[in-house]
Amino acid sequence: MAFLLSLLTALVMLSYGPVPSLGCDLSQNHILASRKTFVLLGQMRRLSPFFCLKDRKDFRIPQEMVDSSQLQKVQTISVLHEMLQQTFNLFHTEGASAAWNTTLLDQLHSGLSQQLDDLETCLVQA
Template sequence: MALLLSLLTVLVVLSCGLSGSVGCVLPQNHILLSNDSLVLLSQMQRISTWSCPNDTVDFRFPRGIINGIQVQEAQAISVLQGMLQHIFDLLLTDHASSAWNTTLLNQLRMGLSQQLKDLEPCLVQEMKEQGTALSSQGPTRAVERYFWGIFLYLKKKKYSDCAWEFVRVAIMRSLSSVITLQERLSDMD
């Protein structure tokens, strides 16, 4: 389902027909929104992972795509969009609504939605310059596999409170990497 939503997002963005210039400039509040999301996720903690020893999991975040070799700008935008979209999709489920404070969850969703909207012109521009092959490249696929693992884990654990707590921590790690990627993109300008 997450893949379908991501593909639909790309199609909507492509159908908008926005034209871009060389390079993509993210709004200045893009990093601030990610920092706000981290604060909200911190406030959403209901239980400790220490109280869930049977649910411990390492989702194996693909850090190499962000912290390793220099990612091209086009790949960075695609990875950034993919990460934000998958996080948004996770938090959009009914199960997420029952796991967390809905006020905080809705604020988090609104911030992520704004970030995805801000990325639309960048995606249109990169799709025009790079073509659709961008979405099937290694870094984007690694992000997709990572979040697919999280979806499967939640399903296996029947969306328990403990499972959601481990997912919350994983999302916080992902958002920290999103901030790193956003800073890298800002430095490319």
């Protein structure tokens, strides 16, 4: 679980790092939601890594995208959206609600939902 939470934390950090540099008009609320999500994930580090082994995902960006000289804005936002969506889905499982404090989990769901909505708006703008 520690590795999984570290990975998810990194994904959340990615979601508010590169998007503003893509020229997308994200609100300050999106950045605040990302930071709150980051803090919540840190508070949720309590389970053994073995608990979530069955929920593993391969979050790697396809090699052809990494090798290209420049990622297009829409593709980058789409990848960030998909990573957040997968994180949201992972924490919406039955096991997640049994494993973590429901108050923290509800706050995490809300924050991730806000970030997903912001990125969807960003995709429309692009």
